[in-house]
Amino acid sequence: MAASRLALVRARVSLPVTRRATGILAGRHRSVLTGHGQDFDDLRHYEVGDDVGDIDWKASARAGAPIIRRFAHESSLTVVLLVDTGRTMTATAAGGEEKSTVADYTAAVTAYLATSRGDRVALLAGDAERLVHRPARASAGEIEATLRALEATWSPDAPPSDLGVLLRRALSTFRRRSLIVLVTDEAQPWQEHERLLKLLAVQHEVLVVAVEDLDPFDPRLPGMLRGRRGSDVVDVTSGWSVPRFLRGRRRPAEAAARETARRRAQTESLLARRQVRSVRVASTDDVVGGLVSLARRERRAR
Amino acid sequence: MPDRMLLWPWVAVALAAVVVLTVVLVVLLARRRRPAQDSLRVAHTDALLRLPEVRRALLGHRAWQVAGMLVLGLCVVATAALAARPVEREVTSERLATRDIVLCLDVSGSMLPYDAAVLSLYADLTEHFAGERIALVVFDSTARTVFPLTDDYTLVGEQLAAGAEAVGLDTERLGSKTLEEMSDRELAQVQDLLTFTAGTTSLEDSSLIGDGLATCALQFDEHGTERSRSILLATDNFVGEDPVYSLGEAAELVASRDITLYGLYGGPADRVGGAEESDYRAVVGAHDGLYFTLDDPGAVEALVADVQAQQAVALDADAESVLTDVPGRWYAVLLLGTGMLVLAAWRVRP
Numbered sequence: 001m002a003a004s005r006l007a008l009v010r011a012r013v014s015l016p017v018t019r020r021a022t023g024i025l026a027g028r029h030r031s032v033l034t035g036h037g038q039d040f041d042d043l044r045h046y047e048v049g050d051d052v053g054d055i056d057w058k059a060s061a062r063a064g065a066p067i068i069r070r071f072a073h074e075s076s077l078t079v080v081l082l083v084d085t086g087r088t089m090t091a092t093a094a095g096g097e098e099k100s101t102v103a104d105y106t107a108a109v110t111a112y113l114a115t116s117r118g119d120r121v122a123l124l125a126g127d128a129e130r131l132v133h134r135p136a137r138a139s140a141g142e143i144e145a146t147l148r149a150l151e152a153t154w155s156p157d158a159p160p161s162d163l164g165v166l167l168r169r170a171l172s173t174f175r176r177r178s179l180i181v182l183v184t185d186e187a188q189p190w191q192e193h194e195r196l197l198k199l200l201a202v203q204h205e206v207l208v209v210a211v212e213d214l215d216p217f218d219p220r221l222p223g224m225l226r227g228r229r230g231s232d233v234v235d236v237t238s239g240w241s242v243p244r245f246l247r248g249r250r251r252p253a254e255a256a257a258r259e260t261a262r263r264r265a266q267t268e269s270l271l272a273r274r275q276v277r278s279v280r281v282a283s284t285d286d287v288v289g290g291l292v293s294l295a296r297r298e299r300r301a302r
Numbered sequence: 303m304p305d306r307m308l309l310w311p312w313v314a315v316a317l318a319a320v321v322v323l324t325v326v327l328v329v330l331l332a333r334r335r336r337p338a339q340d341s342l343r344v345a346h347t348d349a350l351l352r353l354p355e356v357r358r359a360l361l362g363h364r365a366w367q368v369a370g371m372l373v374l375g376l377c378v379v380a381t382a383a384l385a386a387r388p389v390e391r392e393v394t395s396e397r398l399a400t401r402d403i404v405l406c407l408d409v410s411g412s413m414l415p416y417d418a419a420v421l422s423l424y425a426d427l428t429e430h431f432a433g434e435r436i437a438l439v440v441f442d443s444t445a446r447t448v449f450p451l452t453d454d455y456t457l458v459g460e461q462l463a464a465g466a467e468a469v470g471l472d473t474e475r476l477g478s479k480t481l482e483e484m485s486d487r488e489l490a491q492v493q494d495l496l497t498f499t500a501g502t503t504s505l506e507d508s509s510l511i512g513d514g515l516a517t518c519a520l521q522f523d524e525h526g527t528e529r530s531r532s533i534l535l536a537t538d539n540f541v542g543e544d545p546v547y548s549l550g551e552a553a554e555l556v557a558s559r560d561i562t563l564y565g566l567y568g569g570p571a572d573r574v575g576g577a578e579e580s581d582y583r584a585v586v587g588a589h590d591g592l593y594f595t596l597d598d599p600g601a602v603e604a605l606v607a608d609v610q611a612q613q614a615v616a617l618d619a620d621a622e623s624v625l626t627d628v629p630g631r632w633y634a635v636l637l638l639g640t641g642m643l644v645l646a647a648w649r650v651r652p
Binding site for chain 1: 340341342343344345346347348349350351353354355356359360363650651
C-alpha cells in the first residue's frame with residue numbers, strides 16, 4: 001500500500017512498451033479532435049477500416065486517392081476509468097489472480113500512460129448499489145488517490161454488477177469527449193447494454209478491457225488450489241461449490257471451453273458492431289500487452 | 303420341528319439406532335459447517351452448469367451417490383440381520399433318548415411256536431421309537447443278552463429279524479426227524495435256533511420265568527441318571543421247577559428298581575384265562591403295568607403311547623434346544639452389497 005501504484009507500473013513496464021501502449025491515447029486524441037481544426041499533423045492514405053469521416057475530401061481530390069487527415073496529439077484530455085466493482089469481479093481470474101487485482105492493475109497502467117502524457121484521469125466505479133466517482137485530475141498525487149479509491153471498493157460481499165447503471169452514469173457525467181476504458185469481466189457487456197454502449201461509443205472513445213474468468217474445469221485448477229487450506233471452488237454469486245469430480249472430466253471441460261468461446265465470440269461481435277475495441281486479459285501480465293494490441297488495432301483500423 | 307428366529311434381535315435394534323444416530327449427527331454437523339474460508343472463488347459458473355454435458359455428469363454422479371446410499375442401506379440391513387443371528391432352533395427330543403426298554407423274551411419250548419410273532423411285534427414296536435435304547439434278552443432256564451441296551455436300530459432290526467427267522471422253524475415237523483434225516487437247510491435252521499437260544503438252557507431246569515425277568519431287570523445301566531426304564535416281558539408263564547425268583551418276586555424286584563413292567567402273554571390263545579395266564583396278568587396288574595395278549599391288535603400302539611407318555615412327564619426338564627446359525631442369503635447380500643458399495647464409492651470419489 002505504501003508504494004505508489006504508478007511507480008509500481010513504471011517499474012514493471014519498459015519504456016518502449018510504454019510508448020507502444022501510449023498509442024491507445026494517441027489514437028483517442030486523434031479521433032477526439034477530428035473536425036476541430038486544431039494542430040493538423042499529417043495526411044496519409046486511407047486504409048480499409050479507417051473512419052470514412054476522417055477523409056479529407058479536398059486532399060483526396062488533389063491526390064486522386066482517398067486521403068485522411070491526422071491531427072497532432074493534444075494533452076490535457078480526460079481518460080475515464082469506468083470500472084465494474086460487482087461481486088463477480090472479486091472472483092478468480094483465468095490467470096489465478098483475483099480479477100479485481102487485474103482490474104486495479106489495468107487502471108494503474110492506463111493512469112500511468114495518461115500521466116506520462118499529462119492527461120487527466122477520472123474514475124467512475126460502481127455496481128448495483130454503490131458508485132464511486134473521482135473527477136478528472138492530472139496530478140500524480142490525485143491520480144494515486146483515485147487508484148486507491150478504486151482499490152478500496154473491492155469487497156467479497158459486494159453487490160452484484162450492474163453495467164447498465166455504470167454506463168448510464170458515464171453518459172450523464174462525462175459530457176466532453178473522453179477516452180473511456182471500461183474494465184469489467186468477460187461475461188459483460190451483455191446484449192441488454194448494447195444501446196447504452198452505442199450511445200457511449202458515439203460520444204466517447206470506448207475501450208473495453210475484459211478480465212477473463214477462471215474456468216472451474218480448467219486443468220490448471222489443482223495447481224492453483226495447492227497451498228490453500230480449503231480445496232473448494234465456490235461460485236461467488238450462487239455459492240455453488242463446483243464438485244471435485246467434475247474437475248478432471250474431459251467432456252464437461254470441453255463443453256465448458258466451447259461455451260466460453262461461444263460467449264466470447266458473441267461479445268466480440270457485439271462490441272465490433274458498435275466500433276468498440278476490446279481486449280481480454282487473464283492476468284496482470286496480460287494488461288500491458290493487451291493495451292498495446294488495442295493501440296495497434298487503433299492505428300490499423302482508423 | 304425346527305423354527306427360525308433371531309437370537310439377538312436387540313443387536314439389530316441397537317445397530318439401527320447407531321446408524322440412525324450417526325446419520326443424524328453427520329447431517330447436523332454438515333449443516334453447521336461454515337462454508338470453507340479459503341475456497342477458490344469463481345464467477346459465472348451458472349452458464350456452465352446449464353451445459354448438457356455438465357448436467358449429465360452431475361446427474362450421473364448423483365445417480366451413483368443415490369445408488370451408493372441404497373446399497374449402503376442394504377448392507378446395513380444385511381449386517382443388522384446377520385448381527386441379530388438368525389438361527390434355527392431345533393428342540394431335540396432328548397427324552398426319547400432317555401428311555402431304556404428291555405425286551406424280555408421267553409424262549410422255552412412252550413413259547414417257541416409263538417416267539418416269531420412276539421419278535422415281529424417287538425420289531426413293530428421299535429419302529430415307533432427313535433432314540434430309545436433297546437435291549438433283547440432271551441431266557442429259558444437262564445438268560446442270555448442277545449444285544450444290550452443300544453440305540454443302533456439297524457442292529458436291533460437285524461437281530462430281531464434274525465431271531466424271528468431262527469424261532470420260526472417248524473418245530474413240530476423237525477422234532478420228528480433225526481439229525482441224519484434233515485436236509486442241509488433244515489440243519490442250518492436248527493443250527494440258527496440253537497444259536498439263538500444258546501446259553502438259555504441248563505441241564506436241570508427250564509422255563510424259569512421269574513429268574514429271566516430278574517435278569518432282565520439287571521440289564522439297565524446308568525443308575526445315577528433319571529431315565530425311564532421299561533421291561534416288556536413276553537411269556538406264557540409255564541414255570542419250570544424251583545426258580546430262584548418266582549414271577550411275583552421278580553416283579554417286586556422290577557418295581558423296586560423303578561422299572562415299568564409290561565406284560566405280553568405269548569401262549570396259545572385257548573389258554574388265555576387259564577391259571578398261568580391269570581397269574582401273569584395279576585402280577586403285571588399289581589404293579590400297574592399294561593398287559594396284552596399276543597393277538598391284541600392295539601398292543602403296539604398302547605405300549606408306545608404309554609412308554610412315551612410317562613417319560614415325557616418324567617424328563618421334560620431335560621428338553622434341549624440346538625441352535626444352528628442360518629445366515630442364509632444375508633451373507634450373499636452383504637458380500638454383493640459391499641462389492642457394489644466399493645464400486646459406487648469409486649465412482650463418486652472426489
